[in-house]
Amino acid sequence: MGNSVEVATWAGIYARRTRIVTYAFMGSLVGFGALLYVGRLGSVEITVGNDLAIAAIAAVVIGGTSITGGRGSVVGTLAGVFFMAVMKNGILLLGIPSLWERAVVGLLIVLSVAADLIISRRIEVQQRKQLAKQREALRPSLSTGG
Numbered sequence: 001m002g003n004s005v006e007v008a009t010w011a012g013i014y015a016r017r018t019r020i021v022t023y024a025f026m027g028s029l030v031g032f033g034a035l036l037y038v039g040r041l042g043s044v045e046i047t048v049g050n051d052l053a054i055a056a057i058a059a060v061v062i063g064g065t066s067i068t069g070g071r072g073s074v075v076g077t078l079a080g081v082f083f084m085a086v087m088k089n090g091i092l093l094l095g096i097p098s099l100w101e102r103a104v105v106g107l108l109i110v111l112s113v114a115a116d117l118i119i120s121r122r123i124e125v126q127q128r129k130q131l132a133k134q135r136e137a138l139r140p141s142l143s144t145g146g
Contacts, residue, residue, distance in 0.1 A: 051102070058105050059084045061112040066120065 005015045038044055063080025065072030084105075091101045 054102075054105060054109075055084060058109045058112075061109055061116070066116050067113050068116075068120065 008015045008018075034044075037048070059080040060072070060077050061067055061080070062083055063072070063078070064076035065080075087104065087108075088101060091104065
């Protein structure tokens, strides 16, 4: 549906029904995943998955998705997931404590966001220069009297 329920409705999408079906489907997937987890381990731990959200954000940002929006790709996200998996495996094989794994993930997020901001600013400067050149080309020359 995107950000605008009103526009989705204008496009012929039944927004209320779509939202209900989506939440019901996702809820059933979560329930199924929970059943698989309990069936495999035989117990439930309330802290399971606490680090998954930050790991997902890190993988997406490392994969090149702009934190401010507008840029990103599935291939880049998959590359970020692969990089995170290799990094976590390397930390495990080196015997580094898991606390440092979290610190490395946080550092990678900070570096990725900083790189994204630098790249975004450079792109913005280039676009402004191109726009100025285009405006200059469209201006009639004063010497020709036009």
